[in-house]
Amino acid sequence: LLYQPHISAGRVPSDSGYRIYVDRLMTPSETVAAEVEEVLQKQLNWSEGRLEAVLRGAAQVLSALSGYITLITMPQTATARLLHLQLVQIEPGKVMPIVVTNTYQIQSVLMDLTAATSPQDGKGQKSDLPKNPEDIDGELQILSNFLSRKLRGRSLSEISSLDWSELDREFKNYADSIKNLLAELTRRSQMPEYTRILISGLAEVLRLPEFSELQQLQTIIHLLEEEQEQLWPLIFEAPESQSNKRVKVRIGSENPLEPIRSCTLVSATYGPNSLPMGSVGLLGPTRMIYENSIALVEAAADYLSGAIGGV
Template sequence: MKLNSRQQDILRATVRHYVDTAEPVGSKSLADGYDLQVSSATIRNVMSALEGSGLLYQPHTSAGRIPSDSGYRRYVDELMMPSKPLTRQMETTLSNKLDWDGIAMEALLKESAQVLSRLSGYIALVTLPHVEASTIKHLKLVRVSDRQILLIVLDIYHNHSILLPIDSELEDEPKDIDAELQVLSNFLTDQLKGRSLHDAELDWSNLDQTFQRYAEALQSAITDLSRKSRVLPNTQILISGLAGALDQPEFAEREQIRSIVQLLEDGRDQLWPLIAAPLPSEIKSGSALTNQQRIRIWIGAENPLEPMRACALVASRYGHAPGPTGSLGVLGPTRMLYENAVAAVEAAANYLTDAVSGNQEVYI
């Protein structure tokens, strides 16, 4: 159904009034509270037509009307006017409350989730970033005991480490193993600096014969680190604002609260693809997306997970491949102030993109 301007105005007013009051909306409330320049009877007739189109419905025969999932979808796609000044205001708030210079990435993301939940009033969800490819900066071998060596690989965004056993033949030799490890560290850094961990094959022929006995264990360890670094952190979702969001009247039923809490605590492997799945536009055109293209909104029955059928999720990506990329979003009732939710998510996505992009050395 294509809406004329009057139908658009009345649907927009109905959504906004219901978001503000959580009470079914009557024609008199709209006539008194909004400058629609039509009579209450005309508003009532238009609301009846919108109900017939499935955009509004009556929870009880004697009650006013409330937006359906389709009504919210029409509002979000056609009638909502995201506020760029509000997005910039929220970006300023994030910048004032957060300082990512030198902070560990996970700590930054936890603080970002807390600020995002406060700004939006909903549950904030932030995934840890994944790096498709990052170049190695430095490698170091450190003896941590008589029987173990720690290999540390530092790339632009992460620290990777793995323990190696010390060859039993070396344990009894009166050699300075620490000096040997320093030579090996220099060799590894010279060989692999600027390369990806996923392409870390070493040319051991350039190494003195004295050190060849380390070759097999080191190459195996580097291969193992490369394999582990390819694994997506598909259940690592940071969550903030659960207690406050559940005060919403839509979550008054205990069973509904229980199902949402259980999903957030135990179902993150199900939740993660919903937040982090790439958009079709990303797949076709790469990752250089506008803010509007990066935003995804799931409303009510559009959510594939049963506990979220009474909820709306506003999500976005942050970062640019091949650097770190992740996702974030806010989860709340379908009676959501979508303009503010979109502005808050855009602001947080912009902030975290700046934090993890370029040459900034922010480590997990």
């Protein structure tokens, strides 16, 4: 549980020693958890509606309170929930659906509605006479209202699997086009697989002796800035792979990435209704103050979950 880094050094806890402390002896600080929640509520402005700015602010708060590097992943679009859908006619036969989600993200795609906007004659066959653009605008507004009411609160992944045969009869001409449209939006929302990670706190860790070696610091910075796709799976775990513990702690050699094998990574996911949408993490030395770091991460994840869920 203790080891001697070099001959002239004293004994310090090993990774396994820290693991026993975290799992069996440590209790997250309730005082720190209350403090971070209070600071986040005071300093973050959700009314501006810019999610990235809010998350960057949260990252700065955590790095200032902990003294470690803060990592916050942007939300995954596939798990975002639809707030509003508006169909806008760009030109005859061309419509752009605009989807607004609860993460303040906007998805849009240009679609062809030529077949759907050709009127039918008395025999139920397509007529060669085009619809009046104003008539189409009116139908699209009615359809937008109908779809927003039907789809509000659903994730894009849920929407793609809906039974569109349930669409009201007056919208039967649009059903196939809308189904294809939402399938395309869902496909786009799932790419890329990894969302961007917002970083804060590099200046704070420069004061720590573990980060005084230039070469080690350069490899960590390269990982954080250029190889985020490798780091992303460590701080965000899909629902089916999550353990029973809310906060994940990877200590030293438990980290599979070489640049951070001398560090500890503390992380937790955030999202409404226990649906992981993004993640919060702290990266620091293995001798970090675990009771504070775990409390900080968990409190921040809880705060973001509640704030996004209340949008």
